[in-house]
Amino acid sequence: MPMQMENQDNAEHEQMVVDESTQILDTQMQEKEETVPQDEEILERSQVFDHTPHKWRSISDIMARLIGVKWVYKVKLNLDGTVQKNKARLVAKGYSQKPGIDYNEMFAPVARLDTIRTLIALAAQKEWSLYQLDVKSAFLNGILKEEVYVEQPQGYDQKNKETKVYKLNKALYGLKQAPRAWYDEIDAYFNNAGFKKSSSEAILYVKTNDTAGIIIVSLYVDDIIYTGSCPKLLEEFKKDMMQHYEMTDLGLLHHFLGMGVVQTDRYIFIHQKKYAIKLLEKFGMKDCKSVAIPLVVNEKLCKEDGSEAANESEFKTDSRELALLDCHKTRCNVCI
Numbered sequence: 001m002p003m004q005m006e007n008q009d010n011a012e013h014e015q016m017v018v019d020e021s022t023q024i025l026d027t028q029m030q031e032k033e034e035t036v037p038q039d040e041e042i043l044e045r046s047q048v049f050d051h052t053p054h055k056w057r058s059i060s061d062i063m064a065r066l067i068g069v070k071w072v073y074k075v076k077l078n079l080d081g082t083v084q085k086n087k088a089r090l091v092a093k094g095y096s097q098k099p100g101i102d103y104n105e106m107f108a109p110v111a112r113l114d115t116i117r118t119l120i121a122l123a124a125q126k127e128w129s130l131y132q133l134d135v136k137s138a139f140l141n142g143i144l145k146e147e148v149y150v151e152q153p154q155g156y157d158q159k160n161k162e163t164k165v166y167k168l169n170k171a172l173y174g175l176k177q178a179p180r181a182w183y184d185e186i187d188a189y190f191n192n193a194g195f196k197k198s199s200s201e202a203i204l205y206v207k208t209n210d211t212a213g214i215i216i217v218s219l220y221v222d223d224i225i226y227t228g229s230c231p232k233l234l235e236e237f238k239k240d241m242m243q244h245y246e247m248t249d250l251g252l253l254h255h256f257l258g259m260g261v262v263q264t265d266r267y268i269f270i271h272q273k274k275y276a277i278k279l280l281e282k283f284g285m286k287d288c289k290s291v292a293i294p295l296v297v298n299e300k301l302c303k304e305d306g307s308e309a310a311n312e313s314e315f316k317t318d319s320r321e322l323a324l325l326d327c328h329k330t331r332c333n334v335c336i
Contacts, residue, residue, distance in 0.1 A: 062165065068096065069093065069151060069153050069154075071088055071153070072091045073088050090153050094178075099176075103146055104177070105180045106176045108221075109203050112201070115218060116257065120270065122216075122227075126229065129252060130225055131234065133241060135224065138186075139172070139179065141182060142180075143169070144168055144169065149165045152166065190205045203218060205218075212230045213230035213233055216228060223256060223257075258274070260273055
């Protein structure tokens with residue numbers, strides 16, 4: 001009996017020693033977690049509660065991957081050439097990024113002009129109206145999958161924190177992966193909203209309803225054009241888009257990718273008036289008289305007409321610009 005009581009006392013004593021050691025260890029771990037250096041605050045806050053292995057980033061590693069930023073100023077013009085607004089945008093110096101380290105995927109599809117012309121032709125045939133939405137700062141909505149650090153922008157340096165840097169959660173204009181991040185974001189939205197993506201065009205989405213009708217949406221970076229058979233469905237789509245993203249409702253489609261669009265109850269007319277005037281000014285022919293056909297009827301052509309030899313580089317440039325005017329966007333019936 002005394003031997004049994006002695007063994008019991010020894011077991012209780014050993015348990016007390018273990019509990020005391022565990023308490024001391026927990027206290028040391030807590031103190032270590034509370035005394036994390038301020039330079040490592042850029043790490044995830046979940047690190048304190050996540051006991052899985054984590055690769056800590058050193059300051060030298062972050063500085064080696066640091067990307068600079070700059071301000072870009074631009075004057076946005078209307079279709080008639082008048083000033084619409086002055087824009088200032090913070091852009092990352094993406095040319096310093098390294099593939100495989102700072103970014104992986106960077107390709108993002110955009111609408112083809114053939115698709116846009118087909119959509120306009122379909123709307124004209126069905127007597128539908130075409131509408132346009134503009135996403136404000138579209139790339140800023142894209143969620144980054146990589147770790148990206150940028151310096152503080154000029155004019156917005158935080159006092160006494162000049163050595164601090166920013167870790168981006170979402171994309172910034174100028175980053176190589178910014179277009180891809182925005183495409184993934186908007187593609188996920190359309191999929192969740194019940195749209196079906198075209199198998200032959202990655203940015204053409206269609207949504208049908210047995211009772212409401214059909215709506216067709218095409219996307220070119222931050223410009224969205226849409227049309228459909230039901231005005232109620234179109235209005236619901238516009239409201240839902242404006243709840244998810246900061247957008248500008250441009251109403252009826254009137255200007256898209258350099259094309260002017262005129263819509264009436266009977267037809268839809270597309271033109272390139274602004275681009276044509278720009279070419280006439282470049283060639284010094286703005287005040288010339290117009291003719292019905294491009295060549296004079298009685299003019300006889302010859303190999304040597306006394307004029308100087310044409311500049312080959314300028315001739316190729318001018319021919320390319322004329323081709324853009326005639327058939328690339330609006331005159332598909334004269335494409336060669």
